Amino acid sequence: MDVRNRRQLVLQLLEQQGEVSVSKVSLSAGVSEMTIRRDLDALARGGLLKRVHGGAISLVSRSYEPPFAARMERNFELKRKIGEAAAGLVGDGETLILDVGTTVLETARALRCRHNLTVLTASIRAMDLLASGDGIQLMSTGGVVRPGEMSLVGDLAERAFDDLRFDSFVMGVGGIDLEEGLTEFNPEDARVKKHALMSARRCIVVADHTKLGKVAFSRIAPLDRVDVLVTDQEAEPEVLDGFRSVDVEVVVV
Numbered sequence: 162m163d164v165r166n167r168r169q170l171v172l173q174l175l176e177q178q179g180e181v182s183v184s185k186v187s188l189s190a191g192v193s194e195m196t197i198r199r200d201l202d203a204l205a206r207g208g209l210l211k212r213v214h215g216g217a218i219s220l221v222s223r224s225y226e227p228p229f230a231a232r233m234e235r236n237f238e239l240k241r242k243i244g245e246a247a248a249g250l251v252g253d254g255e256t257l258i259l260d261v262g263t264t265v266l267e268t269a270r271a272l273r274c275r276h277n278l279t280v281l282t283a284s285i286r287a288m289d290l291l292a293s294g295d296g297i298q299l300m301s302t303g304g305v306v307r308p309g310e311m312s313l314v315g316d317l318a319e320r321a322f323d324d325l326r327f328d329s330f331v332m333g334v335g336g337i338d339l340e341e342g343l344t345e346f347n348p349e350d351a352r353v354k355k356h357a358l359m360s361a362r363r364c365i366v367v368a369d370h371t372k373l374g375k376v377a378f379s380r381i382a383p384l385d386r387v388d389v390l391v392t393d394q395e396a397e398p399e400v401l402d403g404f405r406s407v408d409v410e411v412v413v414v
Contacts, residue, residue, distance in 0.1 A: 162190045168200050175210055175219040177371045182216040239369045239393040242414040244268040247331050247367045247391045253277050255328040258357045259287050261312035261350060262333030264367040266290070272297070281327065283318050283353055285311040307349070314349035322360040330361035335377030337368050339403045342384045344377040351379035358382055365389045370396040384409065
């Protein structure tokens with residue numbers, strides 16, 4: 162692996178995990194630990210990471226949320242498959258909460274032709290996809306629009322769930338971690354998710370492999386509130402086994 166690809170690998174791992182160790186990067190890249198140390202030093206001088214003993218940590222804040230358009234392009238095919246699999250877990254006649262975010266949007270796309278569903282969402286993008294479906298009773302939370310994300314937040318969005326009870330909640334997350342549970346970048350989105358979670362009997366989390374083991378800024382709930390995790394085949398088996406060990410059903414597509 163040449164120097165450019167090695168350093169791109171380091172940055173990719175930092176984006177996914179927040180930190181890297183010299184030994185693990187050395188194994189992944191197939192080069193010596195001394196070579197990786199030089200790479201990390203060079204990236205640190207360029208302001209792209211912070212060197213720590215034995216490795217490096219990301220300089221990107223856990224509160225930083227990449228733009229929606231950029232996230233939409235990333236792992237699109239994996240997200241499409243995850244969305245289709247999550248839609249397949251929703252039975253006819255269910256009442257359903259659809260969250261915001263790129264992977265949940267693919268779930269909404271897969272549900273467009275379904276019938277006899279009641280759907281509540283805080284996603285304007287999901288509403289736009291589902292509004293023309295005559296088999297879906299579509300409801301909006303109301304609230305204040307987050308530009309770019311096109312999600313609805315605030316008191317109105319949070320109160321929309323208070324007097325309603327749903328069969329399932331398809332949730333997108335900024336990160337899902339065995340110890341830290343479910344987290345999100347934006348505190349306002351996290352508060353809406355908390356209210357949605359309290360009003361649903363079942364929680365289906367849709368997350369591609371880059372979200373697994375990641376911790377974002379705002380905590381939503383512990384992992385024991387998750388019934389099903391739908392992810393992709395690039396997820397590390399030991400990570401998936403960790404989720405299964407705490408009684409989370411894992412669906413891999």
